[in-house]
Amino acid sequence: MSLSPGDEAARRLAASEHPAPDVVIEPDADRLARSVAEALVARLAAAQTLRATASVVLTGGSIGIAVLEHVAALAAEPVRETVDWGSVDVWWGDERFVPAADDERNEKAARRALLDGVGVDPARVHAMPPSDGSFAEPEDAAAWYAGELAAAAGDDGAVPRFDVLLLGMGPEGHVASIFPDSPAVSDERPVFAVRDCPKPPPTRVSLGFGAIAAADEVWLVVEGEGKAEAVARALSGENPRDLPAAGVHGIRATRWLLDVAAASRLPGRS
Numbered sequence: 341m342s343l344s345p346g347d348e349a350a351r352r353l354a355a356s357e358h359p360a361p362d363v364v365i366e367p368d369a370d371r372l373a374r375s376v377a378e379a380l381v382a383r384l385a386a387a388q389t390l391r392a393t394a395s396v397v398l399t400g401g402s403i404g405i406a407v408l409e410h411v412a413a414l415a416a417e418p419v420r421e422t423v424d425w426g427s428v429d430v431w432w433g434d435e436r437f438v439p440a441a442d443d444e445r446n447e448k449a450a451r452r453a454l455l456d457g458v459g460v461d462p463a464r465v466h467a468m469p470p471s472d473g474s475f476a477e478p479e480d481a482a483a484w485y486a487g488e489l490a491a492a493a494g495d496d497g498a499v500p501r502f503d504v505l506l507l508g509m510g511p512e513g514h515v516a517s518i519f520p521d522s523p524a525v526s527d528e529r530p531v532f533a534v535r536d537c538p539k540p541p542p543t544r545v546s547l548g549f550g551a552i553a554a555a556d557e558v559w560l561v562v563e564g565e566g567k568a569e570a571v572a573r574a575l576s577g578e579n580p581r582d583l584p585a586a587g588v589h590g591i592r593a594t595r596w597l598l599d600v601a602a603a604s605r606l607p608g609r610s
């Protein structure tokens with residue numbers, strides 16, 4: 341008995357457990373950042389038409405912050421969709437465990453790029469604690485953040501269902517602060533401390549694979565030739581222990597949002 345195309349797709353989806361990732365390629369890093377910003381505004385606005393609130397998990401890194409800068413610019417343009425930022429829950433995928441005023445903080449960069457200019461509700465901005473806050477140790481900061489996630493999740497469990505979870509990726513395939521062959525790849529907690537991180541600063545707090553998988557959509561935003569090999573390996577099903585970016589999936593969608601350079605090692609692209 342031959343399967344109809346719809347049956348075949350359902351069979352593949354069931355077999356794959358996760359929807360197949362989709363790949364979007366933009367000409368360069370700036371147009372990638374703007375395209376992701378437009379898509380993020382549309383997705384959050386759409387979520388708010390359904391339930392008045394929306395939730396996003398931000399990432400650090402250069403392209404992650406560039407996206408926020410473009411979102412801020414869009415907020416100043418007469419656009420089709422508008423986001424009620426006062427009803428958006430903002431979380432982080434990872435954070436450097438350094439003083440709050442340190443320029444290395446992902447939160448500080450996100451506030452400067454977007455949050456301080458769009459009227460977010462302070463009670464809905466869920467920053468991971470700094471090293472000069474209430475917690476002297478990153479493990480305690482992580483435990484507190486796990487409580488924040490669980491409180492927001494309510495009956496849904498340990499982690500709320502995020503509408504969009506943004507991730508950058510390092511040249512060796514790390515996402516958030518989950519690095520290859522590190523304890524983080526097998527840590528099943530939703531959030532944990534990371535020490536001796538290969539990317540400075542060395543001490544961080546990071547979501548784990550389980551929390552990332554709670555997102556409705558996971559968007560990996562990657563630019564540059566230096567990451568092309570890792571992109572190709574991730575999309576060819578590499579072991580997440582060796583290449584963490586290969587191990588992240590959204591419930592409904594996993595989107596690889598690339599510039600031409602980062603996509604250059606994909607089949608048919610070189």
Ligand SMILES: O=C(O)[C@H](O)[C@@H](O)[C@H](O)[C@H](O)COP(=O)(O)O
Nearest residue numbers: 400401402403508509510515516
């Ligand atoms: O805190 C961090 O450093 C980020 O969360 C990290 O995971 C980042 O997204 C990647 O390292 C990509 O960074 P670039 O976009 O700057 O290459």
